[in-house]
Amino acid sequence: MSDTINAPAGGSESGTAGKALTGHTGAGTAPETRGRTTIADNVVEKIAGMATREVPGIHSLGSGMARTLGAVTDKVPGGRPSMSRGVKVEVGERQAAVDLDVVVEYGVAIVDVAGDVRTSVITSVERMTGLEVVEVNITVDDVHLADEEDGGEGEGRVQ
Template sequence: MADTTAQGKTGTQALQKDEERSVGNGGRSTEVVKLATDKGRTSIADGVVAKIAGIAARQIPGVYALGGGAARAFGAVRQRIPGGKPNVAQGVSVEVGERQCAVDLNIVVDYGVPIAELAQAVRENVIDSVERMTALEVVEVNIAVDDIHIDYDGDDSKERQLQ
């Protein structure tokens, strides 16, 4: 990312510029909005960005689940507990700075889906959602495909044989 701090100004003062632009991934231009002003500062927690990224990744057809095997097993148990809610940030880790963030996703894909195309669609949706909702620049979205989901049309005997 280009240095957006003008000579003689602090980073906070540079953020106050309304029309400031930076070039992000793929040559896209993202507007830097006022996260810090003379009236106060807005900070966005890592968990907020992780939830946004998790929801955005799950919106793409072909993504079966997020998280590794142990995380998915724990999540399944957690959902069976009365009052238990799904963890939408499962399989997502983020690093959030003042103006930028990075996202790491662990996904399980449906069998037969072209993984490279799926990863690109997930990456674009996560970047668009996070940047639109938080005004943070997403510098990278790393995707690790941990497993492939094979649907046996409800025949558990075949699935048990493969485990």
């Protein structure tokens, strides 16, 4: 015969000292079920941005204007590149949706790179956050050519 008393969550009954209480809180519950975890949108944006940048064939993230402004702020002393540039997310309690603006390298198969990006983003976000990624929408904004200059500081035609 057990001395366990079923008490309502967060409550206890008087005169139960020394007896185990079961419910949704307290010493008798698993630690992972005590409390609530909230994951901010910018956390998911950074994870998705890093996962996208790791895929071969991705040159950069962001649409034209975002890349231009980002290139300027990246060059400011003490400035750091934004890991969430070109990434937008919607985060719910159990699910997330991701929208990406990317620039691919010239010569890569865009369909293959997009598939690799989806796999990388879904795997990383789900593993790190526990959220189910319901969709990853990718917009290819540009193709980077090898002879294009990224920062405008390369050699010109005339010296």
